[in-house]
Amino acid sequence: MLKIRDVCKIFNHTKVLENINLDVKKSSILGIAGPSGCGKSTFLRCIQKLEPIDHGTIECGGRTGFMFQDFQLFPHMTVLQNLTYAPTLKNKDSGKDYKKQAEGMLGDLGMASKANEYPNTLSGGQKQRVALARSLMTQPDILLCDEPTSGLDVSTTMDVVALLQSVGEQFGITIIIASHDLDFLTKISDRIVLLKDGAIAVDMDPRTDGAPIDFLKRYY
Amino acid sequence: MNKIISNFLYIGSGIGLTLKLTFGGVFIGIIGGTLLSVLRHNGIARPIVNAIISVLRGTPLLLQLSLIYFIAPGIVGFRPDLLSAGILAFGINSSAYIAEIFRAGIESLPKGQFEAAQALEIPRFYTWKDIILPQVVVNIFPALVNEVIALLKETALIAMIGGMDIMRRAQTIAVEQYEYFMPLCMAGIYYYGLVLLIGFVGKKIETWKHYAKNS
Numbered sequence: 466m467l468k469i470r471d472v473c474k475i476f477n478h479t480k481v482l483e484n485i486n487l488d489v490k491k492s493s494i495l496g497i498a499g500p501s502g503c504g505k506s507t508f509l510r511c512i513q514k515l516e517p518i519d520h521g522t523i524e525c526g527g528r529t530g531f532m533f534q535d536f537q538l539f540p541h542m543t544v545l546q547n548l549t550y551a552p553t554l555k556n557k558d559s560g561k562d563y564k565k566q567a568e569g570m571l572g573d574l575g576m577a578s579k580a581n582e583y584p585n586t587l588s589g590g591q592k593q594r595v596a597l598a599r600s601l602m603t604q605p606d607i608l609l610c611d612e613p614t615s616g617l618d619v620s621t622t623m624d625v626v627a628l629l630q631s632v633g634e635q636f637g638i639t640i641i642i643a644s645h646d647l648d649f650l651t652k653i654s655d656r657i658v659l660l661k662d663g664a665i666a667v668d669m670d671p672r673t674d675g676a677p678i679d680f681l682k683r684y685y
Numbered sequence: 686m687n688k689i690i691s692n693f694l695y696i697g698s699g700i701g702l703t704l705k706l707t708f709g710g711v712f713i714g715i716i717g718g719t720l721l722s723v724l725r726h727n728g729i730a731r732p733i734v735n736a737i738i739s740v741l742r743g744t745p746l747l748l749q750l751s752l753i754y755f756i757a758p759g760i761v762g763f764r765p766d767l768l769s770a771g772i773l774a775f776g777i778n779s780s781a782y783i784a785e786i787f788r789a790g791i792e793s794l795p796k797g798q799f800e801a802a803q804a805l806e807i808p809r810f811y812t813w814k815d816i817i818l819p820q821v822v823v824n825i826f827p828a829l830v831n832e833v834i835a836l837l838k839e840t841a842l843i844a845m846i847g848g849m850d851i852m853r854r855a856q857t858i859a860v861e862q863y864e865y866f867m868p869l870c871m872a873g874i875y876y877y878g879l880v881l882l883i884g885f886v887g888k889k890i891e892t893w894k895h896y897a898k899n900s
Binding site for chain 1 (some may be wrong): 701805811815819823
């Protein structure tokens with residue numbers, strides 16, 4: 466689904482990503498762990514082409530969707546408009562009504578009553594769901610999530626775990642999550658890659674390795 | 686008393702020209718300013734746009750007005766009427782200041798708004814039209830109202846090329862009647878009244894149009 470070969474990214478003469486090689490299987494959940502500043506977010510941004518890479522190749526076997534750490538919902542649009550704007554614009558000749566699809570998706574995420582609200586009236590967890598729904602409306606094959614649990618409490622974090630897992634299963638999409646929250650990553654991921662100083666330091670399956678959190682913490 | 690009233694009314698009949706110049710200028714200024722600020726994000730156009738803005742802000746408005754009214758006819762072959770020349774000069778000058786206001790407004794938006802639009806594959810034109818500019822306009826609205834007020838006062842320069850606006854009418858009475866204090870005070874009252882009115886309407890629109898900026 467995703468082939469990454471020898472990827473390097475340099476910011477102001479500093480190598481932020483160094484020779485990253487990675488293959489990601491379809492419908493899997495990959496966690497990207499690592500201390501702050503290790504290049505997790507840059508890695509996701511390079512996959513999404515928000516940042517150009519300086520060396521290497523990224524072959525994406527499908528469309529990507531991106532969930533930003535601070536959601537980046539459009540504040541002047543209602544929740545429903547946030548969801549329908551991009552797909553309607555993109556397929557305006559098809560005459561397809563995306564409103565129903567968006568309403569269905571909001572219903573699935575328990576957000577049906579918020580369809581006509583503006584983002585500023587929503588809680589962090591609710592914004593998270595809207596951001597997720599907005600990404601899913603573009604029918605991505607790979608969903609990139611940058612720190613999806615930052616600023617959320619434990620209970621909402623658990624909701625996000627359940628939500629992403631069900632989204633992965635329901636839509637059969639590949640999910641790549643960058644997070645510093647090892648507890649969250651070990652619960653949700655099929656595979657965890659730990660970045661340190663821009664390079665892959667660990668590549669593990671958290672379900673088969675004994676105490677993944679303790680193991681990963683050694684690299685922080 | 687009758688003389689005071691007739692002077693007051695005579696000066697007040699210049700409001701029409703003052704308002705036409707102000708709002709005509711602001712109209713052109715908003716279109717020009719928006720265009721300049723969007724073009725500024727294009728690598729090739731940026732130095733040209735920056736040069737235009739720098740010249741417009743760095744030379745007197747009276748000079749620009751005089752160039753358009755007195756010099757342009759020799760180049761384009763016809764003399765614009767006073768109102769058109771005024772609106773054009775005030776509009777072009779205002780577009781430089783409005784472009785700067787837009788720049789501040791665009792820079793105050795999180796970079797993530799552009800990136801979110803990019804990630805959703807929204808084309809560049811629609812990103813500007815439907816995502817960026819609607820947010821920017823709300824953010825910069827108070828500064829735009831200030832620009833309207835500044836331009837309203839600057840329209841008094843039209844008197845220098847013979848426009849019979851509030852200021853020119855006050856000066857005419859002053860010269861005719863050898864009395865400066867009253868007519869100039871009357872002109873001041875008109876300008877101040879208009880400024881208060883624009884400020885009031887601006888506040889009303891601001892309140893009506895407001896929504897929280899943080900998503």
